[in-house]
Amino acid sequence: MSWTDERIDSLKRLWGDGLSASQIASQLGGVSRNAVIGKVHRLKLESRIKPPVETLKREALLEGAAMQAVAAAEVAPPAPPPLPRLVVSTPAPAAPAPLPRFVAPAIEMPEPDGSALGAVAEVQASAGVVEAAPATRNLTLIQLSERTCKWPLGDPLSDEFRFCGNHSRDASPYCAYHARLAFQPASERRRVR
Incomplete structure (x- = not known):
């Protein structure tokens, strides 16, 4: 497809009328939208800067609101004064009263007899006082659920393997008793070694 003088004149006329490049391409036939845009730029035709769509919408809304306000003022009777409001406090x-906290009684633990105790039992025995494990x-x-x-209780490979299941605090995976066993202060861990 070549740009003849009459096709160029049609392009200039349609561009001046405000048609889009796609519309011009369909009317001219045998030419793409991009070809029309390229020819417009080569001919240095005046570019059409469109205001943003939001500006057009805002202007239309303002005009419509102004027209409605004028129409409403002409038709509607004045609004009655507002009624007094009753405020009830x-x-x-x-x-709510705080719930009582369960504190397990402390039990005196005898000195270890040399048998193999876990690290937790050794730390607790060295302190002299051990908290009773809850049921x-x-x-x-x-x-199990989030709460x-x-x-773990027992051997994971046995059929009797279970979990404690007591209520756990906030985001902790363990109840209060087992959390104290699992998360010991660093000083306690050093004493065991």
Whole structure:
């Protein structure tokens, strides 16, 4: 397809009328949108800067709102004055009473007799006081949830293997008792070594 003088005149006329490059290409036939844009640039035709769509929408909305306000003022009777409002205040709810905390009784532990104790038992024995372990719920893996203690009980390879299952704190995987066993201060760990 070649650009003849009459096709160029048609392009200039259609461009001046405000048609898009796609519309011009379809009217001329046998030419693509990109070919039209290229020819417009080579001919140095005046570019058409479009205002952003948001500006056009905002202007249309403002004009429409102004027209509606004028129409509403002509048609609508004046609005009655607002009625007085009754304000009722309610007392703030009382804070719930804190729940009592369970504290296991301390048990005096005799000195180790030389048998093989775990590191935790040795640390606790050296302190002289050991906290009693709470009763466990003995849950299976399937029964565990976000809020249950995941402290393992027994041999993982045996059929009797279970987890503690007591209620765990906030984001901790263990109940309060097992959390103290699992997360010992560094000074306690050094004493065991």
